[in-house]
Amino acid sequence: MAIITISRGSYSMGKIVSENVAQRLGYSVISRDLLLDASDRFHISEIKLIRAIHDAPGILGRLSHSKQAYLAYIQSALTERVCSDNVVYHGLAGHILLKDIPGVLKVRITADMNYRVAREMKREGIGEQEARAILERDDQQRRKWTKSLHGVDPWDSSLYDLVIRIDRFKVDDAVDFICRATETEGFRTSERTLQEIKDLALACRVKAEIVDDFPTLGVTCHYGNVIVYTKDKTHGAKLQKQLDAVRKTVGGIYNLEIHSSGSFPSDAV
Amino acid sequence: MSIIIISSDSLDHAEQIAEGAAEAVGYQLLGPDLLGDIAAAHKLPVEKLKEALGANHSKWRRMRTKRRAQLLACIEAEVLSRLMADRIVCWGLAAHLYVEGVSHALKVRLLADTREQVKLVALQRDISEQRAEKVLQREKLKQAQWSQIAYNCDESDPSMYDLVINLAQINPDESIKTISGAVGYRKFQPMTYSTKNLAECALAAKVKTRLLENMNEVRVQVRDGRVVVTSKAFKRERQKKAAAIKEIAGGVEGVEFVEVHLINYVIREAAESFR
Numbered sequence: 001m002a003i004i005t006i007s008r009g010s011y012s013m014g015k016i017v018s019e020n021v022a023q024r025l026g027y028s029v030i031s032r033d034l035l036l037d038a039s040d041r042f043h044i045s046e047i048k049l050i051r052a053i054h055d056a057p058g059i060l061g062r063l064s065h066s067k068q069a070y071l072a073y074i075q076s077a078l079t080e081r082v083c084s085d086n087v088v089y090h091g092l093a094g095h096i097l098l099k100d101i102p103g104v105l106k107v108r109i110t111a112d113m114n115y116r117v118a119r120e121m122k123r124e125g126i127g128e129q130e131a132r133a134i135l136e137r138d139d140q141q142r143r144k145w146t147k148s149l150h151g152v153d154p155w156d157s158s159l160y161d162l163v164i165r166i167d168r169f170k171v172d173d174a175v176d177f178i179c180r181a182t183e184t185e186g187f188r189t190s191e192r193t194l195q196e197i198k199d200l201a202l203a204c205r206v207k208a209e210i211v212d213d214f215p216t217l218g219v220t221c222h223y224g225n226v227i228v229y230t231k232d233k234t235h236g237a238k239l240q241k242q243l244d245a246v247r248k249t250v251g252g253i254y255n256l257e258i259h260s261s262g263s264f265p266s267d268a269v
Numbered sequence: 270m271s272i273i274i275i276s277s278d279s280l281d282h283a284e285q286i287a288e289g290a291a292e293a294v295g296y297q298l299l300g301p302d303l304l305g306d307i308a309a310a311h312k313l314p315v316e317k318l319k320e321a322l323g324a325n326h327s328k329w330r331r332m333r334t335k336r337r338a339q340l341l342a343c344i345e346a347e348v349l350s351r352l353m354a355d356r357i358v359c360w361g362l363a364a365h366l367y368v369e370g371v372s373h374a375l376k377v378r379l380l381a382d383t384r385e386q387v388k389l390v391a392l393q394r395d396i397s398e399q400r401a402e403k404v405l406q407r408e409k410l411k412q413a414q415w416s417q418i419a420y421n422c423d424e425s426d427p428s429m430y431d432l433v434i435n436l437a438q439i440n441p442d443e444s445i446k447t448i449s450g451a452v453g454y455r456k457f458q459p460m461t462y463s464t465k466n467l468a469e470c471a472l473a474a475k476v477k478t479r480l481l482e483n484m485n486e487v488r489v490q491v492r493d494g495r496v497v498v499t500s501k502a503f504k505r506e507r508q509k510k511a512a513a514i515k516e517i518a519g520g521v522e523g524v525e526f527v528e529v530h531l532i533n534y535v536i537r538e539a540a541e542s543f544r
Contacts, residue, residue, distance in 0.1 A: 105438070110428055155427065158380050163433035173454050177432075177447055186438045 002027075002182040002189060003082050003101070003197075005094030007154065008109040009139055012116060013166045013174075017109055018090035020175045025182065027086040030078070038077035042208065044070060069211045075269070076208035079201035085189050095159050096150045100267055101200060103193040105181055108160045109174065115167040161187075195223065202226065202252050203269045209246045214239060218268030224254030229264045271457040272352050272374040273448060275360040276424060278409065279381035282436060286379055287360035289445035294358075294452055299351055301361040307347045318344060322363055323415035335485040341419060342478040349471035355459060365429060366420040368470065372463040375451055378430040379444065382437035472496070476518045483517060484510070494525040502531040 004021060008014025015031070022029040039046045048070060075097050081087065082098065089098075095106040113135065120131040146154040157163050162181055164174045181187060203221035206228070210217065217239075218229040228243060239258060247256050273290055277283035284300065291298040301319075308315040320328045321340035329337070345367050352359065352368065365376050383405070391401035409425075416424035427433045432451065434444045451457065469491035476496055477489040488499040496518055502510040511529045518527045 103438075108427070108433075112428070157378065157425065157427035157433045158383070158435065160433070161435045161438045163378075163427045163430070165428070165431045168431040168456055169451075169454060170456075173451070176450065180447060180450070181439060181443065184439055184443045186440070 002105055002187045003085060003098070003103070004088045004105045004107065004178065004182065005098055006088060006090040006107045006109060007095050007160070008090070009111070009116065012109045012111040013171060014090055014109040016171055017166070017174050018088050020171060021178050022088040024175060024179055025086070027088050030081050030087055030089045031091045037081065038073040041077065042073040044073060068215050072204065072208045072211040076204040079197065079204045083197050083201050085194065093146055093150070096146065096152065101193065101196050103187050103189055105178070105187045106160045107178055108157070108163045109166050110163060111165060111167045199223065200269070205250055206246055207269045209250065210242050213242060218264035220265055220268050224252055226253055226256045228258050229261050229268055230258060231262060233260050271452040271459070272355065272371070273358040273452060274364045274368060274374055274376045275358065275379065276365040276377070276430070277379035277381065278412065279386065280361060282379050282381050283360045285441055286444055286448070287358045289441065290448045291358040293445055293449040296356045296358045299348070299357050299359040299362065303347060303351070303362060307343055311343050313340065313343065323412060326411040329415065337419065338485065339481045342474060342481050346471070346474035346478045349467065349474050353467060353471055366416060366422065366424060370466045371470070373457050373459040375448070375457050376430045377448055378427065378433040380433065380435045384437070472523050476521050476524060479517050479521055480514060483513065495528060496524050496526065497528045497530065499530045499532070501534050503534050507531050
């Protein structure tokens with residue numbers, strides 16, 4: 001029983017590896033359909049969500065209010081899906097969105113640029129120069145997005161448990177590595193891990209419900225005890241009213257309170 | 270039969286995994302002990318070879334470029350010729366940086382558990398974990414600087430390796446199983462082309478070692494027995510230098526033909542012409 005996130009660049013065979021891993025282990029696969037979940041639940045068009053996760057911030061380097069909200073929706077949808085355990089997620093930033101959960105196997109699939117260019121040329125029927133330009137732009141965009149949003153370089157191998165260069169192995173070999181890694185004690189989902197995932201999912205859900213009106217809050221949850229952190233003392237009554245409404249609609253909340261604080265805990269969403 | 274090259278941000282982990290992998294697959298182990306043999310063969314102090322590999326950052330930074338290049342060339346030549354024997358697990362000799370184009374070499378990078386490292390450093394130096402974290406960050410930066418200056422690349426770049434394993438979650442035993450399993454894959458079996466590449470790398474390193482005893486800034490490549498040496502020279506000494514290179518390189522066993530390319534010292538010559 002495990003949760004696996006697979007991160008990859010374009011045309012790095014990551015999707016195929018993910019699907020094969022899921023098939024071999026009997027796990028479910030989460031990827032772009034996650035956006036449909038978030039889109040349905042929070043009534044935002046899929047296009048807007050796609051742009052939120054694909055487009056790096058503009059020249060001013062700031063994320064717009066709405067983009068922050070969209071990312072909160074995506075994170076909420078993702079964390080609720082992984083609660084069911086035995087999932088393989090391949091998509092943007094799974095290793096970051098789930099980084100605080102112990103026991104999540106974080107894998108990155110990489111490939112030599114020439115290999116990726118050749119695959120793109122074959123698939124899209126385009127020339128080498130065009131293919132290389134597209135891939136470089138895509139890589140740059142993804143890297144910029146992750147760095148600006150999470151302050152980390154997605155190419156930093158210390159973010160992952162395993163990095164596999166797919167052009168040096170067959171897909172089946174990569175699948176073998178990943179499946180074997182899930183047998184390690186550290187990646188078997190324990191009661192504690194499941195509880196942490198549930199807590200994270202609840203924190204993300206609460207955040208997603210209030211992020212529209214209060215984009216700068218932090219939320220934590222431990223065993224159903226939700227704490228909402230705010231640096232703005234004027235939020236008071238309006239925030240309380242909204243949280244009362246959230247309490248009625250979102251299940252699993254044992255206790256819900258507001259803390260005014262100069263800084264948020266490191267595990268706050 | 271393959272070659273396994275293990276690199277790590279922690280020498281202790283590299284040694285542990287290398288030993289385990291060598292035992293698991295029945296391969297020979299090649300590690301920093303080799304520096305003693307190299308020192309004896311070239312009449313060099315072992316400490317200088319360790320410094321050239323970045324063991325002592327401040328001493329390495331103070332080393333002259335030519336001296337560093339010479340020492341590294343001696344290490345490369347010996348390591349590459351040993352790797353020709355095949356069925357070897359190599360660690361602690363920076364082989365991941367100069368074994369290139371050899372498809373039957375499995376390159377693995379191991380990342381130590383940062384939290385464990387911080388605790389260890391804090392304990393060893395009797396400092397807080399916060400300070401220990403800063404110490405570790407500085408060490409990593411120094412190591413990155415070393416690989417950038419010595420080999421013009423960042424050795425922490427994951428694209429240089431076939432596999433990167435984070436020991437924070439994947440324990441050493443699992444890592445050894447993963448590595449041992451990988452060497453059986455078809456892509457890591459020696460092919461004629463990759464064996465030839467390795468032999469050519471080894472020859473190039475041998476020639477470079479000889480040349481660096483007499484001159485600096487040489488680049489050596491070998492293709493199909495043809496040795497190509499690139500260096501720099503003043504206009505007035507080009508012929509003499511080319512002749513010297515051909516004589517020295519030609520004297521190395523296995524060299525059939527030597528081609529020399531000399532680039533002018535443009536800036537130096539311009540400076541001299543103003544004197």
